[in-house]
Amino acid sequence: MYRHLENRLAQQIRGFLREKYGVELERIVIEQPPKVEFGEYASPLAFDLAKKLRKAPRKIAEEIVAGIGAIEGFQKLEVAGAGYINARVDRGALASAVARDEQPTVEKPSGKILVEHSSINPNKAAHIGHLRNAILGDTFVRLLRFVGREVDVQNYIDNTGVQVADVVVGFLRLEKKSRAEIEQLAEQSRFDYYCWDLYARTSQWYEESAENKKVRLQVLHEIEQGGNETAVLAELISTAVLRRHLETMDRLDIEYDFLPRESEILHLHFWDAAFTKLKETGVLTFESEGKNKGCWVMRRAGTQKTSTTEDTESTEENTEEDTEAVSEEDQKVIVRSNATVGYVGKDIAYHMWKFGLLGKDFEYRKFYHYPVTQKDCWVSATNGQKEHPHFGDVAENYNVIDVRQSEAQETVKEALRDLGHGEAADRLTHISYGMVVLTPRCAAELGYKLSEEDKTRPFIGVSGRKGFGVKADDLLDALIVSAKQEVDSRHPEREDSERREIAEKIAVGALRYFMLKYTKPSVIAFDFKDALSFEGETGPYAQYAVVRATNIFRKGGFDVEAFSKDVAANLSPEDLSRFLSVKQADDGPAPTTDDRRPTTGADPNELWELWLAASKTAYVVDQCIATTEPAYLAKHVFQLAQMFNTFYHRHPILTELDEQRKKFLLTTAAVVRQELIRALAVLGIEVPVVM
RNA sequence: GGGCGCGUAGCUCAGGUGGAUAGAGCAUCUGCCUUCUAAGCAGAGGGUCGCAGGUUCGAGUCCUGCCGCGCCUACCA
Numbered sequence A: 001m002y003r004h005l006e007n008r009l010a011q012q013i014r015g016f017l018r019e020k021y022g023v024e025l026e027r028i029v030i031e032q033p034p035k036v037e038f039g040e041y042a043s044p045l046a047f048d049l050a051k052k053l054r055k056a057p058r059k060i061a062e063e064i065v066a067g068i069g070a071i072e073g074f075q076k077l078e079v080a081g082a083g084y085i086n087a088r089v090d091r092g093a094l095a096s097a098v099a100r101d102e103q104p105t106v107e108k109p110s111g112k113i114l115v116e117h118s119s120i121n122p123n124k125a126a127h128i129g130h131l132r133n134a135i136l137g138d139t140f141v142r143l144l145r146f147v148g149r150e151v152d153v154q155n156y157i158d159n160t161g162v163q164v165a166d167v168v169v170g171f172l173r174l175e176k177k178s179r180a181e182i183e184q185l186a187e188q189s190r191f192d193y194y195c196w197d198l199y200a201r202t203s204q205w206y207e208e209s210a211e212n213k214k215v216r217l218q219v220l221h222e223i224e225q226g227g228n229e230t231a232v233l234a235e236l237i238s239t240a241v242l243r244r245h246l247e248t249m250d251r252l253d254i255e256y257d258f259l260p261r262e263s264e265i266l267h268l269h270f271w272d273a274a275f276t277k278l279k280e281t282g283v284l285t286f287e288s289e290g291k292n293k294g295c296w297v298m299r300r301a302g303t304q305k306t307s308t309t310e311d312t313e314s315t316e317e318n319t320e321e322d323t324e325a326v327s328e329e330d331q332k333v334i335v336r337s338n339a340t341v342g343y344v345g346k347d348i349a350y351h352m353w354k355f356g357l358l359g360k361d362f363e364y365r366k367f368y369h370y371p372v373t374q375k376d377c378w379v380s381a382t383n384g385q386k387e388h389p390h391f392g393d394v395a396e397n398y399n400v401i402d403v404r405q406s407e408a409q410e411t412v413k414e415a416l417r418d419l420g421h422g423e424a425a426d427r428l429t430h431i432s433y434g435m436v437v438l439t440p441r442c443a444a445e446l447g448y449k450l451s452e453e454d455k456t457r458p459f460i461g462v463s464g465r466k467g468f469g470v471k472a473d474d475l476l477d478a479l480i481v482s483a484k485q486e487v488d489s490r491h492p493e494r495e496d497s498e499r500r501e502i503a504e505k506i507a508v509g510a511l512r513y514f515m516l517k518y519t520k521p522s523v524i525a526f527d528f529k530d531a532l533s534f535e536g537e538t539g540p541y542a543q544y545a546v547v548r549a550t551n552i553f554r555k556g557g558f559d560v561e562a563f564s565k566d567v568a569a570n571l572s573p574e575d576l577s578r579f580l581s582v583k584q585a586d587d588g589p590a591p592t593t594d595d596r597r598p599t600t601g602a603d604p605n606e607l608w609e610l611w612l613a614a615s616k617t618a619y620v621v622d623q624c625i626a627t628t629e630p631a632y633l634a635k636h637v638f639q640l641a642q643m644f645n646t647f648y649h650r651h652p653i654l655t656e657l658d659e660q661r662k663k664f665l666l667t668t669a670a671v672v673r674q675e676l677i678r679a680l681a682v683l684g685i686e687v688p689v690v691m
Numbered sequence B: 001g002g003g004c005g006c007g008u009a010g011c012u013c014a015g016g017u018g019g020a021u022a023g024a025g026c027a028u029c030u031g032c033c034u035u036c037u038a039a040g041c042a043g044a045g046g047g048u049c050g051c052a053g054g055u056u057c058g059a060g061u062c063c064u065g066c067c068g069c070g071c072c073u074a075c076c077a
Helices: A002-021 A045-053 A057-067 A091-099 A128-146 A162-174 A179-186 A191-208 A210-225 A229-251 A262-267 A270-280 A343-354 A403-418 A422-426 A440-445 A452-456 A472-490 A496-516 A539-556 A560-565 A573-580 A604-614 A617-626 A631-650 A659-682
Strands: A041-043 A074-080 A084-089 A113-116 A151-154 A296-299 A331-335 A363-369 A376-381 A396-402 A428-433 A436-438 A524-526
Touching: A002 A041, A002 A045, A002 A057, A002 A084, A002 A617, A045 A057, A045 A084, A057 A074, A057 A084, A084 A091, A091 A573, A091 A604, A091 A659, A113 A128, A128 A151, A128 A229, A128 A396, A128 A428, A128 A436, A128 A472, A128 A496, A128 A617, A128 A659, A162 A191, A162 A210, A162 A229, A179 A191, A179 A229, A191 A210, A191 A229, A210 A229, A229 A472, A262 A270, A262 A343, A262 A376, A270 A296, A270 A343, A296 A403, A331 A343, A343 A403, A396 A403, A403 A422, A403 A428, A422 A428, A436 A440, A440 A452, A472 A496, A496 A539, A496 A631, A539 A560, A539 A631, A539 A659, A560 A659, A573 A604, A573 A659, A604 A631, A604 A659, A617 A631, A617 A659, A631 A659
Parallel strands: A113 A151, A113 A396, A396 A428, A436 A524
Antiparallel strands: A041 A084, A074 A084, A296 A331, A363 A376
16 A cells, blocks of 8 residues: 555656656655654655756755645645655545555566575485575565465475485495385484484595595486486485475475476486577587587676677677687586586576476476375476476576575576577576574584684584584474473463464464574574574564454454454544544644553554554565565564554553544554564464464 | 675664665663563663765765675586
């Protein structure tokens, strides 16, 4: 609603400027005033116009305000300071729209969106770094679905890489396990933990001798080739670990639709198809000498083309070596001299498939059934089921991958562009985010021995290879234990199973919020103290605000859901306006409020701020999508909860004597509660019945 | 060397396309549970926004140069 009004205001101003001054501004800058006393919107555009029109800003602002006329939904415009134009909305009308839950229809682009996230190597337990990825990705999916987009969630599984080979080596060489024994272990509830340790041990074992490292290459080769016992073991292990990852993420309400695996990219010859096209179009060039002799290489993303095919006429600058050559520095090897393709190459093929440009498709079979939502997650296969959903062929693609992959992502885009699919490249977005690292203190708490060098560092990187890191399930378990203690002491009368369920929701709320409150570029220095906190800017804080709102209704003998279903029925826009508008008492000082007993003379602005914040959710969601930054919504949820808590303290509702006012306060609580529940759901956070 | 990112309160972080008095949380200190649950509220202290220039009515925000930190820069995935 808030967004809607802003657009209307901007349009109106634009039209007026065109008519009155003949000026066309590409952007009408509208911002949110620092205080609600200044109105709901403010524009400094008179300052910009001052130069163009050679008039004082204040004068321009006055002319605009005087000449623009009435705007639907707005009370008036006014000039402030040296030339600000402040706009005041019709509070009753906006509040009424919020209460009616009016969502102005906005046209949305058509086409399916593919969000790829998680992509955890299936050779060990998921850790906190993977949590950030999955939570960021899942929240982005929820944001898109909130605005009505159709989304497919994919989780790319690299099941043929060295990481998997390492665990296979561990089982065969270090543990000397038989296939039957491995099968039995794979049945264990936390097989991924077993692999975590084994992977670290194997990595260490490689350091012992060059001989050991050779084993790794041999095993890797066998896996890639397929059709042998080693490949079967790799499949067995990676599938079991993958299943564990899905279980772990399901604990956080994170689901996937499709799991494309590298083994199928290989066996269904995706690369061959891509390679042909890449050669035809000259995207890849063969190096016949130099450092990369015998390789097929590509120009590194971001580097300049040295030769130009058409548009420019820089022939005079062409020197002999310049013809099609890319300097070695700027080369990215795609196909190695031994004719094997690197990971970027496979990624290019995969992305061609995503946009329906490869001319090939996976085969599919059901892999995992989500017990709660009853949905199925599909996996790629070489001979799949006949009936399956249609994946791929999407209009847009967002990849959630940490910042270290930025260059590789750019290379993929560059390849698409050079293949002549510029529009696909433009619709491929890398959602890049910073690493989750351990503070030295945290690493010490976990019992890791730090090298002298590490001790001087500000933080320690998580490393699966070294076994450094906090496992996702461990963190979640710790959060549940901590929440459970609190729930036990607060609600001893409830069943243990119910208390457990409540604790789980709190734990998930805490964890998801923790990962979302940092903006993407920020490196998260993980610390148990912060992550395990349920106070202040946390998920449980917002959940608690909702529970409190619910309690008002319960104690008052109202049915919240029934009341919330038709909140608007309680009050007319005029009633709302009466409670939310400041009496036009000529610019005197704002009435001072007594914090203790403000029941009668409350500041309408303070209540209005709460309603206004509640109206901004859709606006914030749009912003999150446009900037691929879910943290804004997390921030918004916290601010709304914070304002609600203040409101809650300042206005005892059930003891309110004025019936009309009581109804208004209840309506306020219902509206904010509803809005918080909705916004929390977009963050993937549910609210428990009690806390 | 090149590319990307970061540097704001003791700590962890917000500060959309330059705008009104730079904000939260944690930690510290002081109050508030016979009240709709204190996972809360009210208040206090705490800032040369890394440094130096520049652009202009106006810079935490934009430009340049430094300083410090991280990541990427493999015929590993």
